[in-house]
Amino acid sequence: MKDYFWYCCSILFRYFPLRYPPGIVALGHPDKNSLVLISGNYFLTVFKLKRILKNLNCYILVVDSAGVNVWCAAGAGDFNENKVVDAIFTYKLDELVSHRRVILPQLAAVGVDLQILRQRSGFNGEWGPASFYDLPEYLAQDKRSISERMHILRMPFFDRMELAIGMVGTYFLSYLKYYIIFALFLGMQYNHDVFLITIAYTITILLTPFLDFLPFKWATNNLMVISIPSYFFLWWYVESYPAFIHMLPIYLLANSVFTILICMDILGSTIHFKSSVANWLCTFNNKSYFGPKLVSERCTKCHACQNICPKGIIGEEDNGYPSFQLELECCECLACVKQCQALAILNINAPKFKGDIKSIPQEQLAQVMGEKYY
Known part of the structure; x- marks a missing residue:
């Protein structure tokens, strides 16, 4: 009943987000081989995760995200690989499980560098579905894979x-x-x-x-x-x-x-709106300023960008390079830019840029937003 009371409070006052205590949450009867899922400490998120995963034996590692949902926190720099590494060591995850794998929410891709996470913690991160409603289906697979539907964020x-x-x-x-x-x-x-x-x-x-x-x-x-x-x-x-x-x-x-x-x-x-207030008032157009463009000479065909796009605008061409379907409307989360180690994604609308994503290093943004390729 206590959790339901705080759930109602978090619904009523969403501009004053309630924080779930960081730490390990054990669901069911987990053991050293059980899966570990990473979450921010936004109370509403953890509450729903516990309900969705209640029939599974697993751990949730609740990471301090300043009490904000993972997507917003990752974009603002409040949920990143350093926060995850700190939580792994603070709560001694290496002693709790025998494997070295953690599942992160796909929406955290704008703020978390998996390579740095692996180097600093010894744990390999993998992206889960965009929506936690798909987690039971995803975790039930013998060989976990994200379907095209699971990549796209839905808002019921x-x-x-x-x-x-x-x-x-x-x-x-x-x-x-x-x-x-x-x-x-x-x-x-x-x-x-x-x-x-x-x-x-x-x-x-x-x-x-x-x-x-x-x-x-x-x-x-x-x-x-x-x-x-x-x-x-x-x-x-x-x-x-x-x-x-x-x-x-x-x-x-x-x-x-x-x-x-x-x-x-x-x-x-x-997920629907990614323009500036000034642009909307002048044009009544919410289209994103960010128009992703691939520089094929730099691309390594790793498809990291395709695997984390919450709007599903990144496909694959016959030659194996990613393709951007801009008619599907980019939401300017910049997860593709964050995950592209080769700096192969540029903004064709540069220098126009909303600039509310703070998790990408300035020198990287300068290369992406400061060049214009046609």
Whole structure:
């Protein structure tokens, strides 16, 4: 029950992530030959992993990721090979198991260098599926391999609803703060206005899981459509209570501002959006600035890039070289750049670059983003 309580808290307040204690989590009855999976210490992730893997005998090595999910932490430099190595030695993993293999989440590829991990810890890392929902199927194989479907990150409707509830919880905390301020210093009229806008805002947020079911190509543009019911709510309210009719323009303006703020919040924060706020406001286009281009003279055909792309845009040509299907929309996670030891992937749109990935050395980024190949 305690875990479920904290699970609910982590859903409601996703902007204040709860940290799971780093260490070893034993599931079932593991022994020295049992598999070891690596996870960050974002509470929600560890909670779901324990549920998904409850019928298996294995270990989860929870690594300090600053309480943030693995993808965000890896991109920000808070989940890397050094953190994993520290956890391996701190919790004496070499004494716990007889083998020297660990399975890492594919989304950590933007921050973890497997070669350095092996050199410093003696453990060989392998990438698991992009989604932990595929872990039971992946681990059940005699010879583990990632299918094409497992490479691609999926965000089920339930997960989207969790995110929406988290946004509602966070903004209701903000409402409570302003409630106190307005009630004490500005009077109840202002508090009423804030409450009304908060309800309209909540309507929009709770509809965000339906973004992919709407016709526009870019989800942020679909969000503008999803906000329409909140405007009808405000119109209905002032029609029902004419005393507030003079406030309708202000209500509508405030709701428009909040809708744009939601769009700005989700730009770059999920698998769907990877543009800049300025680019979206000017063009209503969420397309990534990063256009990967292969330099075949450098490529070693190791296919490390193909094995970790969460959007599935990297295929293979007949001659064995990777091919980039840009029509499938790169999300600019830069995992392919991080894993390419040969520096064979460049940005055809250089020097345009969003630049929110901090896990790649600056000298490497300079080579990738500072050159332009056609």
